[in-house]
Amino acid sequence: MELNKDLVAASATPLVLAILAEGESYGYAIIKRVAELSGGEWQWTDGMLYPVLHRLERQRLVSAKWGESETGRKRKYYRITRDGLAQLDLQRQQWRVVDRTLHGIWAKASLA
Amino acid sequence: MSALGPDTENQIAQWREYLRRRAAIHGSDVAELEDHLRSQVSTLMVSGLDEQEAFLVAVKRMGSLDGLSREFAREHSDRLWKQLVVLSERSDGGSRDDHFLVVVLLAIVAALAIKLPALFGVSMDGGEEVYFRNAGVLVLPLLTGYFAWRRRLSLVALVWLALGFLVAALFANLYPFSERSDTQVLSILHLPIALWFAVGVAYVGGSWFSSTRRMDFVRFSGELFIYYVLIALGGGVLAAFTVMLFSSIGKEPDEFVGLWLVPCGAAAAVIVGSWLVEAKQSVIENMAPVLTRLFTPLFALVFLAFLVTSMWSGNPVDLRRDLLIAFDLLLILVVGLVLYSASARDPRAAPGFSDIMQLVLIASAIAVDAVALAAIAGRISEFGFTPNRIAALGENLILLLNLAGSGWFYARFLRGQGSFTDLERWQIAFLPIYCGWAACVVVGFPPMFEYR
Numbered sequence: 001m002e003l004n005k006d007l008v009a010a011s012a013t014p015l016v017l018a019i020l021a022e023g024e025s026y027g028y029a030i031i032k033r034v035a036e037l038s039g040g041e042w043q044w045t046d047g048m049l050y051p052v053l054h055r056l057e058r059q060r061l062v063s064a065k066w067g068e069s070e071t072g073r074k075r076k077y078y079r080i081t082r083d084g085l086a087q088l089d090l091q092r093q094q095w096r097v098v099d100r101t102l103h104g105i106w107a108k109a110s111l112a
Numbered sequence: 113m114s115a116l117g118p119d120t121e122n123q124i125a126q127w128r129e130y131l132r133r134r135a136a137i138h139g140s141d142v143a144e145l146e147d148h149l150r151s152q153v154s155t156l157m158v159s160g161l162d163e164q165e166a167f168l169v170a171v172k173r174m175g176s177l178d179g180l181s182r183e184f185a186r187e188h189s190d191r192l193w194k195q196l197v198v199l200s201e202r203s204d205g206g207s208r209d210d211h212f213l214v215v216v217l218l219a220i221v222a223a224l225a226i227k228l229p230a231l232f233g234v235s236m237d238g239g240e241e242v243y244f245r246n247a248g249v250l251v252l253p254l255l256t257g258y259f260a261w262r263r264r265l266s267l268v269a270l271v272w273l274a275l276g277f278l279v280a281a282l283f284a285n286l287y288p289f290s291e292r293s294d295t296q297v298l299s300i301l302h303l304p305i306a307l308w309f310a311v312g313v314a315y316v317g318g319s320w321f322s323s324t325r326r327m328d329f330v331r332f333s334g335e336l337f338i339y340y341v342l343i344a345l346g347g348g349v350l351a352a353f354t355v356m357l358f359s360s361i362g363k364e365p366d367e368f369v370g371l372w373l374v375p376c377g378a379a380a381a382v383i384v385g386s387w388l389v390e391a392k393q394s395v396i397e398n399m400a401p402v403l404t405r406l407f408t409p410l411f412a413l414v415f416l417a418f419l420v421t422s423m424w425s426g427n428p429v430d431l432r433r434d435l436l437i438a439f440d441l442l443l444i445l446v447v448g449l450v451l452y453s454a455s456a457r458d459p460r461a462a463p464g465f466s467d468i469m470q471l472v473l474i475a476s477a478i479a480v481d482a483v484a485l486a487a488i489a490g491r492i493s494e495f496g497f498t499p500n501r502i503a504a505l506g507e508n509l510i511l512l513l514n515l516a517g518s519g520w521f522y523a524r525f526l527r528g529q530g531s532f533t534d535l536e537r538w539q540i541a542f543l544p545i546y547c548g549w550a551a552c553v554v555v556g557f558p559p560m561f562e563y564r
Binding site for chain 1: 140141143144145147148150151152155173174175179180183184186187188459460531533
């Protein structure tokens, strides 16, 4: 499904942080994980992930270092920082409110 | 993973080249994206696609080059400031030639504007101070107008800016300065500084609270300074040859050079220089960082040598009249070095040798200034408070505070406790303070010291 651009932009931060909270990862693996989690419904233009990662790096929510892939290519690995974990926690609380609110109204709407 | 065939390798190389041409996407980003592309290709090939298909699908999923470049530009706006000109030109719909015409016209208007007081019967020969007092008010509105036009500033912002210039013109002309007044000289020196921020508001297109745009303005100011010095050197040569040629045929062009060529040229150069910075940024862009890199260690060395020598010899600082101003200039220079090396630095890069050098420079400059300030503080009552001294002392304290904060942020950054952006923000937060102080000196000092 094509998700609204603003919605993708808003949810990208908590999504990427949550995936990195599972462990160190890199761009392509993050995209694969998103596809896996959404059952393939979340269609991301792959390249758009990287500006998000760079922003998180600038905000020091994640740290990055260059390493090697299993085939010896240069690959940039990202890891969540302590600030990132705190930010993730905050976002999780905020999203819970959004989720609960929408859930409530939609449950009623479907009855009508 | 199976190696890819030469055709696909070629195509990937081509794709990499396309990416590289985008100003917002740097080499290391290209490497990161290429790793992604290759991972995608091999996954798709495992699921049954042939190499060609896999490559096409992977490129498609990566997104269009324009879209990608735009997203990168949004995050890395610092890399893109030189592209702003090109982009805004396209959205203007006007051609480059139109634009050039406007610049030439503005430069001519600026050259004439500087002579405006002549209409009110004030000759440049004898009434210099009127011209000096009004130079900023006459020339900078044109530059502000130029940026307002380029950035399509809102009407509200325009009205506020116009009001600002009007108020500045009133304060420049209504005070009854006495003959050879110190506060008049202060007003002449500080008014352009205060007005420069009006130019800044227009330059950033009204988004004054965006720290990246403010940093762009800082960069612009530095580059303009470099261009202006170059133009001034050229102008000096032009003036010298004008005098030489005409005096060789028995005509004395001194009056023309002194009253027309130099002042009108200096005014027009502000517009032309600004346009050059905007249009040809990439030429000089790399110069400010090179200059700061070159001179940061040298200045640090001189400061350290000074400190050691003064301690070793025990010679007290000789307190001459203009000493405070000289130390102000020294601090301005150090703040400039810090500011421009910060503006040219990739904020995400890890701390390195040049950062340590910066910290040494800041610390030694603070120590040097402290030596001078201590000497002055001890004898301030003896000197009395003149407007010059209070202005110089105020500036010294502001700059010292700036450097102390910068040093603190650098130290934190070097110990890995803060990000470089903190330091940038600190530097940028000072811009309104400079403006406020300059305005204070222009508005408050003359009545406070009875226009002496």
